[in-house]
Amino acid sequence: MPTALARSPHQDASIDLAVSRLVAEFGHRLDQQTVVGVVRSCRQDLSGSPADALPELVERLARYRLTQD
Amino acid sequence: MGYVDVAGVRFTLPDGRVLLDDVSFRVGEGACAALVGENGAGKTTLLRIISGDLSPDGGSVARTGGLGVMRQFIGSVRDDITVERFLVDLAPPAVRDAWDAVEAAELAMMEADDEPTQMAYASALAHWGDVGGYDVEVTWDTVTVAALGVPYDGCKYRGLDTLSGGEQKRLALECLLRGPDQVLLLDEPDNYLDVPGKRWLEERLIETRKTVLFVSHDRELLARVADRVVTVEGGGVWVHGGDWAGYPAARTARHERMAELRKRWDEEHERLVDLVRTLQQQAKNSPDMAARYHAMQTRLAKFEAAGPPPDRPPEQQVAMRLRGGRTGIRVVVAGQLELTGLMKPFDLDVDYGDRVAVLGANGAGKSHFLRLLAGQDVPHTGSWRLGARVVPGFFAQTHAHPDWLDRTLVDLLWHGEPGRPGVDRGRAMATLRRYGLAAQGDQLFRSLSGGQQARFQVLLLELSGATLLLLDEPTDNLDVLSAESLEQALAAYDGTVVAVTHDRWFARTFDRFLVFGADGRVYEAPEPVFDEARVQRTR
Numbered sequence: 001m002p003t004a005l006a007r008s009p010h011q012d013a014s015i016d017l018a019v020s021r022l023v024a025e026f027g028h029r030l031d032q033q034t035v036v037g038v039v040r041s042c043r044q045d046l047s048g049s050p051a052d053a054l055p056e057l058v059e060r061l062a063r064y065r066l067t068q069d
Numbered sequence: 070m071g072y073v074d075v076a077g078v079r080f081t082l083p084d085g086r087v088l089l090d091d092v093s094f095r096v097g098e099g100a101c102a103a104l105v106g107e108n109g110a111g112k113t114t115l116l117r118i119i120s121g122d123l124s125p126d127g128g129s130v131a132r133t134g135g136l137g138v139m140r141q142f143i144g145s146v147r148d149d150i151t152v153e154r155f156l157v158d159l160a161p162p163a164v165r166d167a168w169d170a171v172e173a174a175e176l177a178m179m180e181a182d183d184e185p186t187q188m189a190y191a192s193a194l195a196h197w198g199d200v201g202g203y204d205v206e207v208t209w210d211t212v213t214v215a216a217l218g219v220p221y222d223g224c225k226y227r228g229l230d231t232l233s234g235g236e237q238k239r240l241a242l243e244c245l246l247r248g249p250d251q252v253l254l255l256d257e258p259d260n261y262l263d264v265p266g267k268r269w270l271e272e273r274l275i276e277t278r279k280t281v282l283f284v285s286h287d288r289e290l291l292a293r294v295a296d297r298v299v300t301v302e303g304g305g306v307w308v309h310g311g312d313w314a315g316y317p318a319a320r321t322a323r324h325e326r327m328a329e330l331r332k333r334w335d336e337e338h339e340r341l342v343d344l345v346r347t348l349q350q351q352a353k354n355s356p357d358m359a360a361r362y363h364a365m366q367t368r369l370a371k372f373e374a375a376g377p378p379p380d381r382p383p384e385q386q387v388a389m390r391l392r393g394g395r396t397g398i399r400v401v402v403a404g405q406l407e408l409t410g411l412m413k414p415f416d417l418d419v420d421y422g423d424r425v426a427v428l429g430a431n432g433a434g435k436s437h438f439l440r441l442l443a444g445q446d447v448p449h450t451g452s453w454r455l456g457a458r459v460v461p462g463f464f465a466q467t468h469a470h471p472d473w474l475d476r477t478l479v480d481l482l483w484h485g486e487p488g489r490p491g492v493d494r495g496r497a498m499a500t501l502r503r504y505g506l507a508a509q510g511d512q513l514f515r516s517l518s519g520g521q522q523a524r525f526q527v528l529l530l531e532l533s534g535a536t537l538l539l540l541d542e543p544t545d546n547l548d549v550l551s552a553e554s555l556e557q558a559l560a561a562y563d564g565t566v567v568a569v570t571h572d573r574w575f576a577r578t579f580d581r582f583l584v585f586g587a588d589g590r591v592y593e594a595p596e597p598v599f600d601e602a603r604v605q606r607t608r
Contacts, residue, residue, distance in 0.1 A: 045188070046188075046191050048195050049191045049194055049195050049198075050194050050195060050197070050198040050203065052203075053191075053194050057187070057190070057191050057194070060182075060187060061184065061187050061188075061191075064182060064183065064184060064187065065184070
């Protein structure tokens with residue numbers, strides 16, 4: 001699994017930003033580990049998407065999944 | 070690299086007439102082939118068959134290398150599509166489909182932001198990347214900067230109808246020439262382009278390594294660019310393997326050869342028929358001859374079944390007879406003439422028999438000058454007058470006659486106009502026949518093609534008995550053969566001609582060149598001048 005996440009540092013940095021924003025948004029009811037897990041699974045589900053669009057797609061999907069939890 | 074191979078194509082019009090029959094030709098890799106023929110011969114139909122818009126009734130079209138198509142209407146797009154949509158429509162089908170899928174997914178996300186919709190959007194974006202969409206967007210940026218001087222992001226939502234005809238053409242041409250498609254079909258790519266724009270097009274077509282098949286009526290463009298000429302005539306197609314310079318001779322030689330072959334076939338046919346008749350008589354008396362008679366009958370049947378070779382195509386029936394008449398020596402005299410707000414004062418003397426080409430930038434007032442000489446109300450200062458026995462006849466760009474649109478040709482001829490007596494139906498039809506317009510006699514003016522409208526206007530000039538012809542872009546919509554016919558008619562015309570034109574080939578047949586400069590100065594030049602910049606005015 002972690003190998004699927006081993007992409008360019010640029011992408012991972014963008015995803016880190018998504019994590020920090022989502023933690024701030026959902027931190028009051030979910031712990032950080034859950035948020036990171038959801039973001040990682042979203043990242044994995046969206047592998048194959050264009051690199052430039054990935055951060056936005058991941059954050060959007062993760063926000064939707066966290067809202068549904 | 071790509072090629073187009075057309076084999077045995079047949080196309081029938083909805084009314085049952087065969088427009089194209091057994092059309093076969095090949096445009097090989099890297100060739101730049103011109104497609105020529107009379108108005109209505111089937112050039113655009115053939116391009117539409119090659120591009121796959123129309124299915125032929127028989128035969129096949131093979132091509133490789135991706136196909137880029139520029140249609141005739143580009144340059145006159147007046148609906149509300151954007152620059153972005155225009156570029157998407159010119160892209161290869163795979164890119165176009167991927168773009169449509171991304172747009173559909175974006176719209177779906179506005180309605181519902183659930184997981185399946187998001188995954189569909191991600192998948193559409195991935196597909197956009199896979200078909201090279203991101204590279205295409207970079208190309209579009211280059212294209213808009215080259216054609217319009219602004220980056221793609223700055224103009225993608227701009228309405229295409231806000232661009233001039235020339236800008237629309239330039240945008241499409243930049244896009245196709247820089248795009249991935251290796252075979253380009255260009256239907257009148259030079260329409261709406263000014264002369265510097267045409268020169269740019271010529272350079273680009275000469276330097277491109279793509280395979281190009283283009284329709285054009287501009288003989289200068291044909292002469293500079295085409296390395297072979299595909300002719301649509303008589304329901305068939307033939308290819309001249311050389312350039313435009315050798316084309317007229319090749320066409321004449323071909324027609325003579327066809328006529329010769331047909332004549333030989335007719336002679337042989339007559340000989341066989343005579344022989345059969347003779348043998349028939351002899352067979353009555355001799356059983357021996359009966360066998361020969363039957364053999365000869367079979368031979369004649371086979372000969373007739375094989376059919377005659379195609380006859381030479383009928384020559385275009387355009388016979389313009391501009392007669393004119395002797396006038397005073399001075400035909401136009403202008404002193405310090407100035408069209409208000411358009412150009413600086415100038416003096417001009419035009420003598421009987423002069424051929425004056427009026428050249429210069431768009432918007433410099435050339436058409437207004439012609440309208441003034443035609444007696445229309447154009448604001449001006451200074452003086453001008455026409456000489457003794459000078460009767461002006463005015464040929465306007467076709468959109469200048471809104472009152473003609475819903476009338477038939479025979480009706481227009483019947484009623485006449487001030488200075489042009491009406492003629493009865495018989496004479497009207499006879500004259501229309503000379504201009505190749507007999508079949509259109511009862512059609513509305515609006516339903517004619519641009520070339521037919523132009524020919525009709527020349528016909529009206531003939532009937533008006535004008536001794537001074539004022540022609541505003543007369544060759545703009547004429548096919549090559551009609552343009553040559555007009556040139557011959559003007560050469561034989563006993564009178565004076567003043568013509569506004571951007572047609573470089575046509576301009577060479579004139580002997581005086583009056584240039585309306587971009588700075589408002591009007592001067593006479595010894596040679597045609599075509600590179601005056603566009604007039605800039607505060608709006």
